Amino acid sequence: MSFVSEFKEFAMKGSLMDMAVGIIIGAAIGKVVGALVESILMPLIGTVMGGVDFSGLAIKIGDASIGYGAFIQALIDFLIVAFVIFMILRMINKMKRAEEEAPEEPSEDVVLLTEIRDLLKKQ
Numbered sequence: 001m002s003f004v005s006e007f008k009e010f011a012m013k014g015s016l017m018d019m020a021v022g023i024i025i026g027a028a029i030g031k032v033v034g035a036l037v038e039s040i041l042m043p044l045i046g047t048v049m050g051g052v053d054f055s056g057l058a059i060k061i062g063d064a065s066i067g068y069g070a071f072i073q074a075l076i077d078f079l080i081v082a083f084v085i086f087m088i089l090r091m092i093n094k095m096k097r098a099e100e101e102a103p104e105e106p107s108e109d110v111v112l113l114t115e116i117r118d119l120l121k122k123q
Contacts (some may be wrong), residue, residue: 026085033081041080042073 010016046052057069106114 029084030077030081033084034077037073037077037080041076045076 042054046054054069054073057072058065058067060066
């Protein structure tokens, strides 16, 4: 097996492709949630807390400025993204469980064979 064909087989495996799609969708969700937090939630939280602008929160130590407001905002971003991903995975797992628990209907062949068996037992 050549190197190129081996790499092609590796790259085209279903799990690798699923992971790539998941990473792309995760990055997109991260951007959406980041915009939500930065543009909508943080101004609302700042207003509720008396007009605090989190992006400007910082501690000055000499010439250095430690911007802990950006950290608070990043932490809120993370918590919301983690919650959204948790809810999506929870929904997917619930659908998988429902699919697994659904009783499979026997095929026509099995139904016919069962009827034949039952008729033979009666004789």
